[in-house]
Amino acid sequence: MSDPRSVLRRRAALLPPVLLLCALPFYLDAFWLRIGLFSMAAAVGAVGLGLLSGTAGQLSLGHAFFLAVGAYGYVWLAGEPGPGLPPAVAAVLAVLLAGTAGGLFSPVAGRVKGIYLGVATLALVFLGHHVLLTADSVTGGFNGRSVPPLEVGGFAFADSGPELTVLGVPFGAEERLWYLGLALFALTWFTARGLLRGRPGRALAALSDSETAASVMGVHVARYRSAAFVVSSMYAGLAGVLLALSFRRVVPDYFSLALSVDYLAMIVIGGLGSVAGASAGAVFVTALPLLMTRYADQLPLVATPGSGAGAIGPTEASRYLYGAAIVVILLRAPDGLHGLARRAGARLRRRRRATGPPGTGAAPIPAAGTDPTDPTDPAARAKEHTP
Structure with missing residues (x-):
């Protein structure tokens, strides 16, 4: 049972960043703000992949497929041609549609593992990309489709509609979507942490460590694998909806194999099996190419977009950088950025305990004969030889 004071301190520590x-x-x-929106959307999807690959130990290269199902599902359900449903209803149904797609594939995920599951999910990406290009009436083909703005209770998360000014700051689409992204990310954060700390998370962790030991303890291996795949698909669908709203137009080429690889890089750099690590990795992988594109003219060896053949563009340079980051992480810190932060915090706490409370200087050293745990203490040696 956790200490109420420690729980209160952890919750209070969340208040300043929030x-x-x-x-x-x-x-x-x-x-x-756009960088933040793209990072929050990526973090939602990375948390879902972290549950599947980091906690359950299932390799998936098909995350881009479920992102596309969420994005295009929302566009078709809320737009024309399509049912023209209310955007909020369309968003919920798009997430459920992604979960349904994951459920249809879950029998395979429940029986296949490792590289074999990775190859099987790889087929989803190629199949989905082909459908996106050929199903013109639904997806718009190569040129994609515009994204209908989300409206909740008459409030539009877009520039359309009545103007909104808060504390003298005009709130356009980016400002409104920012708070929507925060709300969805908070929902993802707390639900994922609840899953990891509950019985499902313990079962998935046991499954990742040893299938035999997990089955002996009563864990239904195929069922939990399938459930992890469905939950991960729903998180990917939610990320796809948020990405579509942020981009305002969806095109098939975005949801390619490269996007799935990017998500794998996010959870490896951030730390497998960690919600905070997956979020940090998502911010790193998403923001890096955007920042390098903006400041390309100020960076050495990086050419501005459209400089011609042979030049290293910002996107390629950013992939080299986080590819190098993956190598360094695997060699020096296999638990990723989250592990580095945890160890740094532990060292800081040990240093504070060693120096004692502020204003008291170093912690007092026990006098001889007063520390029974010190092997050099005479009292301790006498105690060892006492019959």
Whole structure:
């Protein structure tokens, strides 16, 4: 049972970053808000993949397929041609549609593991890309489709509709979508942590360690594998909806194998099996190419977009960088950024305990004869030889 005071301290520690994130739209311009939106959408999808690959130990290369199902599902359900459903209803149904697609594939995920599951999910990406290009009436073909803005209770998360000004700051599409992204990311964060700390998370962790030991303890291997795949698909569908709203137009080429590889890079860099690590890795992998594109003219060896053949563009340079980051992580810190942060925090706490409370200097050293755990203490040696 956890200490109520430690729980209260952890919750209080979340308050400053939450307030900071809520205040950023009042100070940042549209470029930085878009980076934040893309990072939050990527974090939602990375958390889902982390549950599947990091916790359950199932390799998946088909995450881009389920992102596409969520994005295009929302566009078709809420747009014309299509049923023209209310956008909020269409968003929920798009997430459920992605979960249904994961459920249809879950019998395979329940019986196949490792590289074999990776190859099987790889087929989903190629199949999905082909469907996106050929099903013109639903997807718009190669040129894609515009994304209908999300409306909840008459409030539009877009530039359309009545103007909104908060504390003298005009709130356009980026500012409104920022708070939607925060809400969806918070929902993802708390539901994923609840799963990991509950019985499903313990079962998936046991399954990842040893299938034989997990089955002996009563874990239904195929059922939990399938459930992890469905949950991961639903998180990917939610990320796809948020990505579609952020981009405002979806095209098939975005949901390619490269996107699935990017998501694998996110969870490896951030730390497998960690919600916070997956979120940090998503921010790193998503923001890096956007920042390098903006500041390409100020970076050495990086050419501005459209500079011609033979030049290293910002996208290629960013892939080289986080590819190198993956190698360094695997060699030096297999638990990723989350593990590095955890160890740094532990060292800081040990240093604080060693120096004692502020203003008291170093911690007092016990006098001889007062520390029974010290092997050099005479009292301790006498105690060892006492019959």
